[in-house]
Amino acid sequence: MTTFLLVSLLLLIPILFLLKRTKQSKRVPPGSLGIPIIGQSLGLLRAMRSNTAEKFIENRINKYGPISKLSLFGTPTVLIHGQAANKFIFANGGDNIVNQQTKSIRMILGDRNLMELSGKDHSRVRGALVSFLKPESLKQYVGKIDDEVRRHLQMHWEGKQQVKVLPLMKILTFNIICSLLFGLESGKQRDQFLSSFQAMIAGMWSVPINAPFTRYNRSLRASARIQNMLKEIVQQKKVERETNGASSRQDLISCLLSMVEDGKQVLTEKEIIHNATLVMVAGHDTSSVLITFIIRLLANEPSIYAAVLQEQEEIAKGKILGEPLTWEDLSKMKYTWRVAMETLRRFPPIFGGFRKAATDIEYNGYIIPKGWQIFWVTSMTHMDNSIFPEPSKFDPSRFENQASIPPYCFVPFGGGARICPGYEFAKVEILVAIHYLVTKFSWKLLSDNFFSRDPMPIPTQGLLIELCSRKLS
Incomplete structure (x- = not known):
């Protein structure tokens, strides 16, 4: 009996050792x-609004290391950072990591938007959006964007001694979106869109408690109004196509409605509405913030302003008075775009993003459990001294040769198959706006350089x- 117990004990020791090792390796x-539901959400949001979000992340890294768990916006979350983390997020084929935003974003934008889809659905919807947003298609819309920018400056800037840049840039990008993506001209319908749209985006990063008077509740109600208005526009476009044979290229919704395979529409009406809402948010906020921070930067950096002005004046001198910019003109704005890229590095509109673990994933010696959020942060590589020497210095020459920047280190538009499909659209918006701003005006700051995030940077x-108005020399 004693021998039996001894043998059993000796057999159990390696089994217990293996079980312990397995448990440790899967921690x-x-x-x-x-706190349940709230977790660290309020702490992160407070840090963003006080412009200390990077410090919030750094403190976690110093305390827990390169990977740590927390709870954000009602969901268990794992924070990862750095070049390897970015590659892990953006180069993953989709079997292990899938698109899923926080509950607040998902409920406000809709569950069939591109950021929520994976696999074949993601490829199908992305392909439909890219068919409208790719450079070959955008070439024909430069004149329309040019017209919106000039009309905006004439109405809101010319003759003014002082202006608040960000609110005006939000109006500009909203009007471009309404015109180009929805075929919605200025008037009552556009104005109704704007007020609901501003209420909708205010609660996208919020604790998802749907109670009266919460920011999340207000955003949900505004989202419902937006989607109802978009549904009306979709119905109008369907009627126009059936009765007048309207062009499929006149706006995004017409383009999406025209896509048919095997006798069926490529996108459902719900997918068209949810993705129109997504493009609306992406094109409005990121571009308006970037243009605002370029204006802020040019006021602080006279030598960079002078170089941008010189490049834009050369282009303006080659135009007949009143002639709109063309795609070829935009291709000459190389230095201006490098300034935009360096602005994106220093002040990325998107602080970070979320994915979801579709299965238990091993990463850096730990297990990210199935169903948990994965949170990555843009600025952790943008401000890494080993990637960008003197990262606090504003230096557009960093982007003279983008191939020299290590992959997955500069990620303001994402990366890999998940790179933002509206990248080229944003580029056209920004270059056209900066061209007319610097050739028509000079300016100086009347407010300090502080900004907060809500969740995008707000000066x-x-x-x-x-x-001060200026004339072409």
Whole structure:
């Protein structure tokens, strides 16, 4: 009997050792999930609004290491950062990591938008959007964007001594979106869209508690109004196509409605509405913020302003008075775009993003459990001294040869198969706007350089500037 117990014990030792080792190798990352539902959401949002979000992330890294667990916006989350983390996020084929935003974003934008889809659905919807947003298609819309920018400057900038840049840039990008993506001209319908749209985006990064008077509740109600308005536009476009044979290229919704395979529409009506809402948000916020921070930068960096002005004046001198910019003109704005890229590096509109683990995933010695969020942060590589020497210095020459920048280190538009499909659209918006701003005006800042994130960067007083009209020399 004693011998039997001894043998059993000797056999159990390696089994217990293996079980312990397996348990340790499959442990979740260190950290705390905090209070149920709320977790660390309020702490992150407070840090973003006080412009200390990077410090919030750095403190977690110093405390827990390169990977840690927390709870954000009602969901268990794993924070990862760095070049390897970016590659892990953007180069993953989709079997292990799938698109899924926070509950607040998913409920506000709709569950059939591109950021929620994976696999064949993602490829199908992305392909439909890219068919309208690719450079070959955008070439024919440069004149329309040019017209919107000039009309905006004439209405809101010319003759003014002071302006608040960010609110005006939001109006500009909203009008471009309404015109180009929805075929919606200025008037009552566009104005109704704007007020609901601003209420909708205010709660996209919020704790998803759907109670009266919460930011999340207000955004949900505004989202419902937006989607109802888009449904009406979709119905109008269907009627126009059936009765008048309207062009499929006149706007995004007409383009999406025209796509048919095997006698069936490529996108459902729900997918068209949800993705029109997504493009609306992406094109409105990111572009308006980037243009605002370029204006802020040019006020602080006279030598860079002078170089941008010189490039834009050369292009303007080659135009007949009143002649719109062309795709060829935009291709000459190389230095201006390098300034835009360096602005994106220093002040990325998107602080970070979310994915979801579709299965248990091993990463950096830990297990990210199935169903958990994965949170990555843009600025962790943008401000890494080993990637970008003197990262706090504004230096557009970093982008003279983008091939020299290590892959997955500069990610303001994402990367890999998940790179933002609206990248070229944003580029056209920004270059056209900067061309007319620098050739028509000079300016100086009347507010300090502080900004907060909500969740995108917002300068003090919306970036109040003093304007001075200038003439082409």
